[in-house]
Amino acid sequence: MIEDFLLRAALGAIGLALVAGPVGCFVVWRRMAYFGDSLAHSALLGIALGFLLGIDPTLGVAATAIVVALLMAGLQLRGRLAGDTLLGILAHGGLAFGLIAIGLTQGLRADLFAYLFGDVLAIGARDLAWIWIGGGAALLGLALIWRPLLALTVHEELARAEGKQVALAKLAYLLLIALVVAVAMKIVGVLLVTALLIIPAAAARALARSPEGMAVLAALMGVIAVLLGLAASWWLDTPSGPTIVAAATIVFFATAIVSGLPSALRR
């Protein structure tokens, strides 16, 4: 029968895919892929922080990601440097400091590979609880800000002129991404977190007719990708995080080809 750790891995990965899809749609719509990357890279510092403070690493990562997200939002308002330059500084600076901190911390160094690329087969009941509770909170939060966030994604000034709570929705969304990054790290690692945000959402675009439809499809595509990836990783004995992302990439190209077929055949 299915081994316990495999079941936990599958449940964790499904939980992540269900939240990463809808949250990732806004990453794709708002062109924030690099933002997600920067957040994830700098969050590596949170692992060392969590270890040093004796708190759960997921909590450490969530806290670091939230601080970095707020920092980036604040810095972008100042506006002397371009947004992607600032993100690049925080991403690589955070990654470098995080790697140093982990290197200096006894007891973490051996696990570096797992933090960078994830180790879904090693997640425990506690991690699973983090994923489902954290992910559930993120989905609930997204549902609450869905309307103003969508309106400001289409046109921010128009949404403001209509009296929508634009600043609040933007801030809440940054926190949501931080939460998803923290939750995703165990599964795909900091270097591949953004992949689970953007690839299923991008795959869903080809088949979606409405924003809500795209969010649901992205969650579905993500679930298919993580299950395919887990199975492949198990049978091929390949690292789980990269295999999940590879599976998502294959799903993306498959939907692109399938959705392109009808128009190609009509010609």
Added chain:
Amino acid sequence: MHRAEASLIAAEGVSLALGGRAILDGINLSVHSGEIVTLIGPNGAGKTSLVRVLLGLVPPDRGRVLRKPGLRVGYVPQRMDRDPVLPLDADRFLALAGRTSAERRRAALEEVGAGHVARQPFHALSGGELQRVLLARALLCDPDLLVLDEPVRGVDVGGQIALYDLVDKIRKTRRCGVLMVSHDLHLVMAATDQVICLNTHICCAGRPETVTRHPEYRALFGTAAERLAVYVHHHDHAHALAGEVLPIGDAGTHPHEHR
């Protein structure tokens, strides 16, 4: 400009500077119910900044904006970047305005003559269709005042006339005030009650002439010219190259007309 009835919105001595540069300087204006006010001026004159101050999106550095209590404003922004990555049809775009019924959205689209685009992708609408859909979204809030920032942008001349006619019709049927921005000094809709010429400060304001005699203009628009107006007016001052106001008669300047 001064009327017994209260204005819908009024600016009193509004000034705004960005990065040390004056964008708006001592602007006074007001819009009343059923009135069309057109704001014209060259690029960089501060038209859109003034609109943003009036909408409450930017606080003025000096002066104040007075709104009729409970004023509902429908806004058509100048730029609308559309991205095909967001699957959105025109009807769903209208639904972003807030909680509206499908019936009201259909009625708004019909009112602007765009009922046929409801199910079409928002990002693929033509320039004229887009402006009509934006107008429909502005109408969904049941506005007392419409603020239209270059509502004929990206529309060919025939379409521009149709859009101006539509704005005039809406003004008449809904009895709302309209504040419209145009960067085109030559084309100002004939139905405009008041034209305000802006270049950081208000250069001049008044009623537009309804007919033009300019042969080039007639040649270009033919009979359509009668439905458009060129606003012919004299300036009592001129602008030096840097934009500062000079009294007419100073060296290097001369009285001029905008045609």
